[in-house]
Amino acid sequence: AQRVTQPEKLLSVFKGAPVELKCNYSYSGSPELFWYVQYSRQRLQLLLRHISRESIKGFTADLNKGETSFHLKKPFAQEEDSAMYYCALGEGGGYNKLIFGAGTRLAVHP
């Protein structure tokens, strides 16, 4: 069955520390993976997608098909990175039938 697992509900770090939010997936086809972010009192929005292979706000994520992982990383966390982060799996081309993980709350302390 298709599934997205984010093992950490909360990740708490100090400003300037490296961050890694873990995401593992289970999918029988060729996956499309995304990271969505929700800042306080804002709507859920796309942070990055594996197919773009880009860095957004200093965050990167590499799809590792062997480990079925799509971990989100940033070398130096900032306080404004504090938010809820959701890893999501897209079920097929052209659609956004997204399967979400339960989310990880990132708290960056000064």
Next chain:
Amino acid sequence: DAMVIQNPRYQVTQFGKPVTLSCSQTLNHNVMYWYQQKSSQAPKLLFHYYDKDFNNEADTPDNFQSRRPNTSFCFLDIRSPGLGDAAMYLCATSRDSAQVNTEAFFGQGTRLTVV
């Protein structure tokens, strides 16, 4: 410049009393989605519209229905809300691409409370 607008932001309804949640978009996207997110859980897709074609997820209860009278609007109807239907309901849109999953744009959600 809100692109996907959900009304109301908070909705309180009585057990068993039908309730309708609204979503509108200014993006002219052809696909619209409804997700349900219960406390501390992942958003879960209920159904989506591709233009006027309705696509229900296999495990979405019959209690949930949807209408899309035109491109801009989509409604979620809960025929007989139970206490277990209390959740945040998220509307999203996307522009269909034949090749890859395009970005989904979300509304701010409607938090439904059932009393």
